[in-house]
Amino acid sequence: MATSAPAPDEVRTSAPKATDKIPDVPGLPLLGNTLEMARDPAAFFLRAYRDYGPVYRVNVFGRRTIVIAGPEASTFMTTRDGRDSLRSKEFWGDFVDFHGASKTLTGEDGKTHEKLRRIMRHGFSKAAVAGQYHRLAQITDEAIERDWLSRPQVPVVEAYQYLIVAQLGEIMTGHAPLEYVPDIRLNILYLLNTLVARTRPKILLHRPEFKRANARVNELGRDMIAEFKGHAAAGTLPSNLLGDIMHAHETDPDLIQERDLALLLTGPYVAGLDTVANTIAAATYGILKTPGVLERVQAEADALYAKDVVTEQDIHNLPAINGAIMEAMRLWPIAVAQMRTAIEDFSFAGYTIPAGEMIYIGTSVPHFMEEYFPEPERFDIDRYQRPRAEHLQKGAYSPFGRGPHSCLGQSLAEVQMAATVSRIFHRLDLALPSPDYVLKTKSAPTPGPSMDFKVRVLGERRPARALKPEQREEKSDG
Ligand code: HEM
Numbered sequence: 001m002a003t004s005a006p007a008p009d010e011v012r013t014s015a016p017k018a019t020d021k022i023p024d025v026p027g028l029p030l031l032g033n034t035l036e037m038a039r040d041p042a043a044f045f046l047r048a049y050r051d052y053g054p055v056y057r058v059n060v061f062g063r064r065t066i067v068i069a070g071p072e073a074s075t076f077m078t079t080r081d082g083r084d085s086l087r088s089k090e091f092w093g094d095f096v097d098f099h100g101a102s103k104t105l106t107g108e109d110g111k112t113h114e115k116l117r118r119i120m121r122h123g124f125s126k127a128a129v130a131g132q133y134h135r136l137a138q139i140t141d142e143a144i145e146r147d148w149l150s151r152p153q154v155p156v157v158e159a160y161q162y163l164i165v166a167q168l169g170e171i172m173t174g175h176a177p178l179e180y181v182p183d184i185r186l187n188i189l190y191l192l193n194t195l196v197a198r199t200r201p202k203i204l205l206h207r208p209e210f211k212r213a214n215a216r217v218n219e220l221g222r223d224m225i226a227e228f229k230g231h232a233a234a235g236t237l238p239s240n241l242l243g244d245i246m247h248a249h250e251t252d253p254d255l256i257q258e259r260d261l262a263l264l265l266t267g268p269y270v271a272g273l274d275t276v277a278n279t280i281a282a283a284t285y286g287i288l289k290t291p292g293v294l295e296r297v298q299a300e301a302d303a304l305y306a307k308d309v310v311t312e313q314d315i316h317n318l319p320a321i322n323g324a325i326m327e328a329m330r331l332w333p334i335a336v337a338q339m340r341t342a343i344e345d346f347s348f349a350g351y352t353i354p355a356g357e358m359i360y361i362g363t364s365v366p367h368f369m370e371e372y373f374p375e376p377e378r379f380d381i382d383r384y385q386r387p388r389a390e391h392l393q394k395g396a397y398s399p400f401g402r403g404p405h406s407c408l409g410q411s412l413a414e415v416q417m418a419a420t421v422s423r424i425f426h427r428l429d430l431a432l433p434s435p436d437y438v439l440k441t442k443s444a445p446t447p448g449p450s451m452d453f454k455v456r457v458l459g460e461r462r463p464a465r466a467l468k469p470e471q472r473e474e475k476s477d478g
Contacts, residue, residue, distance in 0.1 A: 017351050022066060023052040024059070032059025038199075041336040041443055045069055045362040046369070054349040058360070061199050067337070068348050069362030071372070071395025076348060077338070077361060077403035085346035088405055090358065091339045094195040098205075101260045105267065106405065115255060117408060119248045123241025124268070126312065126411035128171050133310040133419055134467035139166050139176070140423040141464040148428060153454040156284055160277035160420075161185060167416060168268050172241050173224065183216035184269050190214075192445035197339075199444060221262030228265065241268060271409055275334045278448025280417050283328035285439045285449060286379040287425065288432045293381060294425075296320040298461070301426035308468045315418045321425075323381030325417050326391065329399035331379065333364040334446050338401055363398040372396040429458040 025048045027033040036044045037060045045067065048056050054070045068076070076082045092107025105116045122128075129136060143163040148154050162181050169176035190210045193200040204210065228237070228246040237243040245264050249256040256264065287293050300320045304310060316322070337360040344355045353359065368376045373383060373390050383390045391397035400407035407413065424430075433454060440450040 019352055019354050019357075022055055022057050022351055024057045024064075025052060027059055032062075032064075034060045034062075038443055040441070041447060042333065042364050042368060045337060045360075046365050049362065049365045055351045055353075063198075063358070065360055066353060066357050067360045067362055068353070069337075069360075069365045070369075071366045071393075072349055073361050074363045074366065074395040074398045074402050077363070077401075081346060082403055085343055085353075086340040086359070086361075086403070087343050088340060090341040091196055094202075095191060096263075098191065098195055099259075099263045101263045102257050103260060104263050105408070109404070112255070113404060119244055119256075120241060120408060123172070123244045124408040124412055126415045128240060128412055129415060129419075130312060131470045131472040132171065133312070133315065134469050135170060136167060136416070136419045137305070137310070137423050137467050139163070139170055140420055141427070142166070144424070144427055144464070148424075148457055149460065151457070153433070153456055155451065156281040156453050156455055157277050157449055157451050160280050161273055163420065164273055164276045164416075165269060167420070168272050172268055173227070174238075177220055180216060180220050183213040183220075184266075184273060186210065186213035187217045188270055188274060189445045197445065217266060218262065221266050224265040225261050268409075272413070274446035274448070275409075276413055276417060278332065278334050278446055279325065279328050279413075280421055281449045281453060282332035282439070283324045283417070283421055284424070284430070284455065285432070285453065286327055286331070286381075287324050287421075288430060288455065289437070289439075290379045290381075293320070293324060293379070296381075297324060297421070297425050301422040302462065304422050305426045305462070305465070305467070309470050310419075310467055311470055312415060315415050315422075318418055318422060319385060320381055321418050321422050322414075323384050324379075325414075325421060326384050326397075326399075327379050327381055330367045330373065330383075330391075330397065331377075332441065332448055333367060333399050334448060335399075335401055336364045336447055337362045338405070361402075363402055366396045366398075426462050427460060427464065429461045431456045431458055 025033055028035065033044065036047075037058065044058075048058065048067065049069045054072045055066065055068050057064055057066050059065075077086065087109040089107055089109055092104060096102070096104050096107050103112065103116075105113070105120065108116055140163060143159070143166060147159045147162055162178060165181050165184065166176040166178060169178075186209065190200075190204060190207075190213070194202045194204055224242065228242055231237045231243065232246050232250055237247055242265055245256060245261070249258070249261060287297050297320050300318050304314055304318065307314065340359050340361060342353050342355050342357045342359060346353050366372045370376050372393050373396070382388065400410045400413075433456060439453060442448060442450045
C-alpha cells in the first residue's frame with residue numbers, strides 16, 4: 001500500500017482523514033456541478049481548489065468523483081506512490097472494446113505499458129521530423145494556398161486540423177489522408193465523449209453520422225495495415241512509428257496483436273489532431289490579441305525563414321514563438337485534468353483515497369495561480385525565459401501531463417507547433433475579426449478555442465520560398 005504523498009507540509013497530517021470527510025463541492029439539485037464544469041473546467045477545478053484544498057469531491061455527469069488537484073497532485077503523479085497508486089485502464093476499457101482490440105497505449109499500465117512506450121518512443125519523438133523542416137514548411141505552404149489564401153476569413157481550428165493531418169500523415173506514412181479529416185474529427189468527438197470522458201450517452205454511437213465516420217476511419221486503418229504489411233513482406237518497413245509498430249507485431253504478435261493494429265496505426269491522428277490544432281489556434285489568438293507580440297513573432301519568423309536550411313536547433317531557438325505556444329498550453333490546456341483509478345488505498349494531502357475510486361487529477365490548476373504565474377490571466381510570452389522560468393517551479397506547469405502516461409509525442413508536438421506557427425506568421429498577415437474580439441472556448445472532446453474562431457487574412461506577407469533539405473549525418477537520436 002502506498003503510504004505517504006509528497007504533499008506540502010501544511011496539508012499533510014500524520015493520521016489520514018477518512019474518505020467520508022472529503023469535502024463535497026456543493027452544486028445544483030440533480031445536476032450537481034455539471035454545468036459549472038462544462039462551462040469552464042479549468043476555472044471550476046481552480047475555484048474548488050481555492051475553496052476546499054487539494055482534495056474534494058465533485059458531482060458531474062451523474063457521478064460523484066474525487067478530485068486531487070494543484071501542484072501537490074501534479075508532483076504526486078511522478079512519484080513512486082503516484083505510479084503505484086494510479087492507473088488508466090478503466091477509462092480506456094470501453095474504447096478498446098469498441099474497437100475489438102486487446103489493448104491500447106493509453107489504457108495499459110505497468111510492464112506492458114512500458115514495453116509499448118519503448119516500441120513507440122522513437123516514432124513519436126522529434127526524431128520523426130529530424131531533417132524534414134523543409135517538408136513541414138512546404139506542407140504548410142500547400143495548406144496556406146488551399147485553406148487560408150482562398151477565403152477572407154479562416155476557421156482557425158479546422159484549418160489547423162487539416163494541416164496537422166497533412167503533416168503527421170506525410171511524416172509517418174509519406175501520404176496525407178486529407179479526405180479523411182472530417183471523419184477522423186467526428187470519430188474522435190463521439191468516441192472520446194461517450195467512451196472515455198463519458199460526458200455523453202453511448203446511445204449516440206448509433207447515429208448514422210458517427211457510423212459513417214467510423215466506417216471511414218476503419219477503412220483508413222485497413223488501408224494502412226495493408227500498406228505496412230506489404231512493406232513487412234518486402235522487407236521495406238520504414239524507420240518510423242508505423243514501421244516500428246508493424247515490426248513489433250511481427251516479432252511479438254502476443255503483445256501487438258492483429259486486432260490492435262488499426263487502433264495503433266491511426267493512433268497518431270487521434271493523439272495529435274485536436275491537441276496540436278487547439279493549441280496553435282489558441283497561440284494564434286494570443287499572438288494577435290496581445291499588444292507587442294505579433295511584431296516579435298513576425299521578426300523571429302522572418303529571421304528563421306531567411307535561412308536556406310532550418311534545423312531542429314533553429315526551431316528551439318525561437319523564444320517569442322515558443323513562449324507564445326507555452327502560454328497557449330498554460331491558458332488553454334488541452335488536458336485540464338487527467339483521469340485515473342486508485343489501484344489501492346493511498347494517502348494524499350491528509351486523506352485516504354480508497355481503492356477502486358475514479359479520480360480526476362487537476363494538474364492544470366497551478367497554471368492559473370498567481371503564486372506560480374503572476375498575473376495569470378495575462379498572455380506573457382516572457383515567463384519562460386530565465387531568470388523568471390516560472391514553469392520550472394515544482395508542480396507548476398503540466399501541459400503534457402505527468403507520470404507514466406505523460407505525452408509521448410511532446411518533443412514532436414513542440415517542434416511541429418513552432419515550425420508551423422512560425423511559417424504561418426512569416427507568410428500571412430492575419431488579424432482578429434475585430435480588435436475587441438474575445439476568444440470563445442469549447443470543452444469537448446478536447447478543451448480549446450471554439451470551432452467558430454475565425455481570423456481575417458489581410459494578405460500575404462512573404463512568398464513561399466522553398467527551404468533546402470538539411471544534410472544530416474545518419475545517427476540514431478531517439
Ligand atoms: C499541444 C500538443 C499536445 C499536448 C498538449 C498533449 C498532451 C498530452 C497529455 C496531457 C497526455 C497525457 C494524458 C494522460 O495522462 O491521461 C498525452 C498523452 C499522449 N500524447 Fe500528447 N499531446 C500533444 C500532442 C501530441 C502529439 C502530436 C502526439 C503524437 C503524434 C501525441 C501523442 C501522445 C501519446 C501517444 C500519448 C499517450 C501516452 C501514454 O499513454 O503513455 N501527443 N498528451
